[in-house]
Amino acid sequence: MSVRFAIAGWTACAPGLEGPADWEAWARAPFPPQGDPGAKLDAMPAMQRRRLNGLGRAAVQAAWTVHEPAPDVPVVFASRYGDAERCLNLLRTFAATGEASPTDFTFSVHNAIAGMYSIARGDGAASTSIAAGAGTAACAVVEACAQLADGAREVLLVCYDAPLPGEYAAFADEPAATYAWAWRIVAAQPDAPHIELTWTSDAAARSADLPFGLEVLRFAVSGATQARLGDGATAWTWSRHA
Numbered sequence: 001m002s003v004r005f006a007i008a009g010w011t012a013c014a015p016g017l018e019g020p021a022d023w024e025a026w027a028r029a030p031f032p033p034q035g036d037p038g039a040k041l042d043a044m045p046a047m048q049r050r051r052l053n054g055l056g057r058a059a060v061q062a063a064w065t066v067h068e069p070a071p072d073v074p075v076v077f078a079s080r081y082g083d084a085e086r087c088l089n090l091l092r093t094f095a096a097t098g099e100a101s102p103t104d105f106t107f108s109v110h111n112a113i114a115g116m117y118s119i120a121r122g123d124g125a126a127s128t129s130i131a132a133g134a135g136t137a138a139c140a141v142v143e144a145c146a147q148l149a150d151g152a153r154e155v156l157l158v159c160y161d162a163p164l165p166g167e168y169a170a171f172a173d174e175p176a177a178t179y180a181w182a183w184r185i186v187a188a189q190p191d192a193p194h195i196e197l198t199w200t201s202d203a204a205a206r207s208a209d210l211p212f213g214l215e216v217l218r219f220a221v222s223g224a225t226q227a228r229l230g231d232g233a234t235a236w237t238w239s240r241h242a
Contacts, residue, residue: 002198003145004188004241011065012181012217013058020221021189021233023233027222028209032177034163037061039180044120055083056113056223058180059160063117066182067156074126077114077157078140080213082131083107085165088128113160134174135231137213141197144185159213173232174211180215195220196239204230 011041012023014033036054041060052060063085073230086108094100106112116125126147132139138160144155163169163176188194195241207215212231219227227238 001128001200003142004194004196004197005141005145005148005185006188006194007220008064008184008186009236010183010220011062012179013039013062014177014179014220014240021168022223023217025095030214030218032175032210032214033178033179035178037180041093041167048116048120051107052113052116053083053086053161055085055160055178055180058178059113059158060120062160062180062182063156063158063242064121066184067121068154068184069121069122070154071125073154073156074128074152075114075117075123075128075158076130076140076144076147076215077111078130078132078159079110079113079134079161080131080136080211081161081164081168082110083112083175083178083185084168085162088166088168094207097137133231134212134235135234135236137199137216138199138229138231138234138236141216145197148185148187153186155185156161156182157185161211161213170181174206175209177211177214179214179217181213183220194241196241198237198239199234201231201233202235203232204234206230 015035037058041056041061042055066227114127131141144157147155160180162178164172229236
């Protein structure tokens with residue numbers, strides 16, 4: 001099976017990495033970024049901005065930077081773990097007191113960042129939140145392409161994650177990193193540069209250097225002609241066509 005698409009614009013946010021030149025250098029010598037991305041997110045009103053933690057701000061910053069102000073562009077937010085830190089703190093509080101803050105619960109659900117983004121922008125376009133294991137970034141591309149096939153002229157894809165915190169860290173199965181990136185995905189056109197994504201059921205080897213989501217970004221930024229990435233159950237082959 002396969003899908004074809006083109007990237008009309010992109011941006012990424014991670015600790016110590018800002019503009020395209022930084023990311024192009026990173027793609028040549030990649031490493032898993034650590035720490036707070038430090039996204040300022042000046043475009044979002046302060047009252048709403050304060051409700052987001054570092055990961056949420058990075059995701060919204062990436063989305064806001066590249067998203068054209070058009071009401072008919074759907075958005076796909078993709079994160080393997082979502083705001084795991086907020087979830088863990090909520091569970092700790094409940095275990096200690098038997099109570100949980102309704103506000104904290106509201107902002108711990110997987111589509112909370114997507115909701116805050118659409119509210120802040122006053123954007124009523126469709127929004128989808130995806131968590132699909134290690135291969136979340138690839139599954140999100142498939143979802144975006146499905147929306148293109150269903151009539152969307154463009155889809156904004158936002159992929160983000162952070163290291164599993166505290167007790168959750170014992171379940172980590174890929175390198176820890178904090179990052180967010182966003183692509184404006186459009187349909188592939190005949191005889192124009194585009195990317196083809198194919199997949200088969202195959203326990204392909206996982207990267208030992210980067211999480212899957214960052215390997216996807218590395219392929220896009222590096223200009224490589226092909227990359228074969230495994231998520232433990234599926235082999236995803238990314239091919240660039242001139």
